[in-house]
Amino acid sequence: MSPETGRRTSLRSQIVLLAGLVILWCLVWGEVTVLNVVTGILLALVISVLFYLPAIDLSGRVNPWYVVVFFVRLIVDIARASISVAWLVIDPRYKPSSAVIAIPLDTRSDLIMMFTAEAISLVPGSIVVDIDRQESVLYVHVINVRTDTDLEAFRNEVFATEKRLVMAIGSADDVWRVKQPNHLTRSNTGGTA
Incomplete structure (x- = not known):
């Protein structure tokens, strides 16, 4: 795997992780509002910077x-x-x-x-x-x-x-x-x- 492919895979995994955390945040509050999404994004960024979260290997394949x-x-x-x-x-x-x-x-x-x-x-x-x-x-x-x-x-x-x-x-x-x-x-x- 080339370094560029590795970076794209890592970026894709981070985006999926951040999106999952934002969705989880909205589920906790029970509604999707602009405020919930914005605070979810901020919280997800803080969590991913402060705490080590292992990279998720996504297959990129969904049947x-x-x-x-x-x-x-x-x-x-x-x-x-x-x-x-x-x-x-x-x-x-x-x-x-x-x-x-x-x-x-x-x-x-x-x-x-x-x-x-x-x-x-x-x-x-x-x-x-x-x-x-x-x-x-x-x-x-x-x-x-x-x-x-x-x-x-x-x-x-x-x-x-x-x-x-x-x-x-x-x-x-x-x-x-x-x-x-x-x-x-x-x-x-x-x-x-």
Whole structure:
């Protein structure tokens, strides 16, 4: 990568970061006004100067079809899991069982890893308790698992979520990784903690 390309990529990442902070500021206040946008820009500049924020590597690739697929499937997963967890709460025969599972992801992108963790945590019944950035491993607490088959099924759900995200906004390298045959068979490498 040439120095000029690196500067453009860094500038693009900073602009996206600043825009995200301004949007977050407007969401906190609940409305988009000139005053909120101006103060959001000023606050975002102060935050980015005073605090170290790591650069976000953006792939520059967005596939609208896979973005829609990701969000539709996320909504279905949330609805299905909500019903399942609600049933566990009222089922008098339920005996609590849970596990913390190490799930190695294919992606090396912090952004995809973070979005995957957020998507998993939004679905009732599971929450990410730790992330190993260097190894791209998520540690997830999941309820209602009793057998190795339950563990494998949950891992495969996480891998499918990661794949949908990568197909939507991932880099060409990440797309290549999730399309490899070992993508769905690698679940044997992750253990429980």
